[in-house]
Amino acid sequence: MKQTFHLPAETTLKPKDRVAYINARLIDPESGLDEKGVLVTEGEKILEFGAKVKAPTGAEIVDCKGHVLCPGLIDIQVHFREPGQEHKETLHTGSKSAVAGGITLVVCQPNTKPVLDSVQVLEFLKARAKETSYCHIRAYAAISQGMKGEQLSDMVQLKNTGIVVGFTDDGLPVMNSLLMRRAFEYARELDLPIAQHAEDLVLSNKGCINEGAVSTKLGVPGIPNVSESVCVARDLQLLEAFGGQYHVLHVSTKEVVELIRAARKKGLNVTGEASPHHFTLTDKAVLEHGTNAKMNPPLRSEADRLALIEGLQDGTITAIATDHAPHDPESKNQPLASATFGIVGVEFMLPLSLALFHQKKLSLRDVLAKMTYQAADIIKEKTGRLKKGARADLTLIDLNSSWTIKNSNLHSKSKNSPFDGTSTKGRAIRTVVSGKTVYTYT
Numbered sequence: 001m002k003q004t005f006h007l008p009a010e011t012t013l014k015p016k017d018r019v020a021y022i023n024a025r026l027i028d029p030e031s032g033l034d035e036k037g038v039l040v041t042e043g044e045k046i047l048e049f050g051a052k053v054k055a056p057t058g059a060e061i062v063d064c065k066g067h068v069l070c071p072g073l074i075d076i077q078v079h080f081r082e083p084g085q086e087h088k089e090t091l092h093t094g095s096k097s098a099v100a101g102g103i104t105l106v107v108c109q110p111n112t113k114p115v116l117d118s119v120q121v122l123e124f125l126k127a128r129a130k131e132t133s134y135c136h137i138r139a140y141a142a143i144s145q146g147m148k149g150e151q152l153s154d155m156v157q158l159k160n161t162g163i164v165v166g167f168t169d170d171g172l173p174v175m176n177s178l179l180m181r182r183a184f185e186y187a188r189e190l191d192l193p194i195a196q197h198a199e200d201l202v203l204s205n206k207g208c209i210n211e212g213a214v215s216t217k218l219g220v221p222g223i224p225n226v227s228e229s230v231c232v233a234r235d236l237q238l239l240e241a242f243g244g245q246y247h248v249l250h251v252s253t254k255e256v257v258e259l260i261r262a263a264r265k266k267g268l269n270v271t272g273e274a275s276p277h278h279f280t281l282t283d284k285a286v287l288e289h290g291t292n293a294k295m296n297p298p299l300r301s302e303a304d305r306l307a308l309i310e311g312l313q314d315g316t317i318t319a320i321a322t323d324h325a326p327h328d329p330e331s332k333n334q335p336l337a338s339a340t341f342g343i344v345g346v347e348f349m350l351p352l353s354l355a356l357f358h359q360k361k362l363s364l365r366d367v368l369a370k371m372t373y374q375a376a377d378i379i380k381e382k383t384g385r386l387k388k389g390a391r392a393d394l395t396l397i398d399l400n401s402s403w404t405i406k407n408s409n410l411h412s413k414s415k416n417s418p419f420d421g422t423s424t425k426g427r428a429i430r431t432v433v434s435g436k437t438v439y440t441y442t
Ligand SMILES: [Zn+2]
Pocket: 170, 171, 172, 197, 249, 250, 296, 297
């Protein structure tokens, strides 16, 4: 098997160049389209698609051999570590790993060094993305200056950089309720979401894994479920009182699934995302994988894992996102209590999510919806759909390709993951960003 990569900045696609993707199983999760047909791109846009569409003469032909061609996958939670921790990841290596996983757009989190809290650093990120990234890069800017939880950042100016799709202090929660109120009020005027890393740091009390049988067995401090849910409960009260849009990052507990479900029933503008590791593994994985199974929020109990899947099934959880958090060996080769939180994830978001389809827990349409238009809707991006005239971000998926995740083969600069040796089914075999093929697996 051979993998090839091409940076969009280095390809020479002309505005009138046409590519015809023939013999495709076209799936558009938003409209429900699922039919055999042809999709034609012209330059960076989708020209037309459908069962009756023919490949135009002179077009470059890509034979999809019956595989699924769908809108490019979106991951609304990644840490690509640039600027400041380039020894762990860069936009270049992170996005390379992302496109190998079929992802065409990511949202970077602001806990870089320096923090994404100024126009200057966001302009830097934008310029670096243009030169070095394989996929589209967006960012959540910091809610508070320096992510210190004291003073609001200048949200208006930050939004005007054009790369900001929301605000969060992810890596850390916003503990200060007044600051959170102000954040809701400002972001409401800007029509952007406030995304929360939901955690009460006082309750977490320096815990390092889930509080439960495993933490007791290992004799390490645990993080209780309520550490997440008291934070979300407070935020929902603020949301109800002051309005705005609230997004809960990496939901890990059954209590938070229930809180979001009830709030959505009430009509509050709240969404939640689930990370593949949280709906795939429990804290038992820590026994086998040690610090490579340590992340925040932590892997929880089987009851929590099942509640997340139920939330995905009934539409309480509308997006899947990885929280891709690369770390160097020095940060991880430590006792459980002192090792850094986080695991990589972009390269296997798709197969771990497709497992829900293969296990008949979710339809294929629903699985893909959570990584395309429904994720895009949270961050107010128009992408994630097959539409005439839309930007040609596409993912070609072989649903049945079986492969085993090997940490050493990952394209990320860091290899910290508990999925080493895991057998999976389904993968991206071609990733197209703005009409340009950036990745193939043949
Ligand atoms: Zn987080």
